[in-house]
Amino acid sequence: xxxxxxxxxxxxxxxxxxxxxxxxxxxxxxxxxxxxxxxxxxxxxxxxxxxxxxxxxxxxxxxxxxxxxxxxxxxxxxxxxxxxxxxxxxxxxxxxxxxxxxxxxxxxxxxxxxxxxxxxxxxxxxxxxxxxxxxxxxxxxxxxxxxxxxxxxxxxxxxxxxxxxxxxxxxxxxxxxxxxxxxxxxxxxxxxxxxxx
Numbered sequence: 001x002x003x004x005x006x007x008x009x010x011x012x013x014x015x016x017x018x019x020x021x022x023x024x025x026x027x028x029x030x031x032x033x034x035x036x037x038x039x040x041x042x043x044x045x046x047x048x049x050x051x052x053x054x055x056x057x058x059x060x061x062x063x064x065x066x067x068x069x070x071x072x073x074x075x076x077x078x079x080x081x082x083x084x085x086x087x088x089x090x091x092x093x094x095x096x097x098x099x100x101x102x103x104x105x106x107x108x109x110x111x112x113x114x115x116x117x118x119x120x121x122x123x124x125x126x127x128x129x130x131x132x133x134x135x136x137x138x139x140x141x142x143x144x145x146x147x148x149x150x151x152x153x154x155x156x157x158x159x160x161x162x163x164x165x166x167x168x169x170x171x172x173x174x175x176x177x178x179x180x181x182x183x184x185x186x187x188x189x190x191x192x193x194x195x196x197x
Contacts, residue, residue, distance in 0.1 A: 002041035007073035007088070014093065015042065016068045020058040022051045031173060039066060046088060048174040052162040054088045059159070061092060068093045078169055085169050154185065 007013055015038050022034030027047070034051025037043050046054060054071070063069065070091045075084045161181050165172040 003043070005038070005042045005044040007044070007071070009073050009075055009086075012070035012072045012091070014068060014070050015044075016040065017058075017063075017065060019065050020063050021055055022046065024048075031175065047170075049162075049166050049170055050086065050088060052159070052174060053166045054090065056159050056163045057090055061090065063090070063092070080167075081169065083169065157181070 005013060005015065015036075018037045018039050022036045024032045025035045025045075027033040032048055034046050034048065034055070035043060036046070036051070036054075045051075058069075070093060072089045072091070074087050074089050076087050077084055158178075158181050161177050162174060165174070165177045
C-alpha cells in the first residue's frame with residue numbers, strides 16, 4: 001500500500017511498518033507529529049500524543065519492524081470529560097511472517113543498528129577466539145553497560161510519562177512532558193538520587 005494511508009474509524013488497516021518508532025516531523029498545525037512508514041512505501045502521520053501512544057503500544061507488544069499488524073482508528077470517550085478522543089489500536093496478525101526491508105529501504109537508523117549488531121558479533125567472535133587462548137580480549141567497561149542500562153530506564157520512564165500525558169487529551173503536549181521530565185532528571189541528579197553505574 002504505497003502512498004498516504006488513511007484510516008476510517010472502526011476499520012482495521014493492515015500495515016507492515018519499517019520501524020516501530022515514528023519519525024518526529026514538523027506539523028502544519030504547530031509543534032510536531034510522527035511519520036510512520038511501511039515496507040511497501042506507505043506513510044501515515046499521527047499527532048505527537050497519538051504517535052507516542054501508538055509507539056508505546058507497539059513496544060509493549062514487542063513488535064519487530066517488518067511484522068504485519070492491523071491498526072484500527074477508534075473513538076474513545078474520556079472518563080473525565082465525556083468527550084470523544086481518537087486512538088490508534090494495533091493488533092498482531094497471528095501466523096503472519098515478518099518482512100525484512102531491503103537494504104535500499106533501510107533508514108539511517110536501521111543501518112546504524114545493523115552496524116552496531118555487526119560490531120557486537122565481531123567482538124563476540126574476538127572473545128571466543130580469546131577464550132580459545134589465541135589473544136586476550138580488551139577489558140570490559142562496566143561504566144558503559146551501566147550507562148546503557150540507565151539510558152534504557154530513562155527512555156522507559158519518558159515513554160510512561162508521554163503515555164500518561166495522553167489522559168489529558170492534548171492539554172499536556174509532548175514538548176511540555178519533555179521539559180518536565182528533563183527538569184526532574186536534572187534535579188534528581190543534583191540531589192544525588194541517581195548513582196553512576
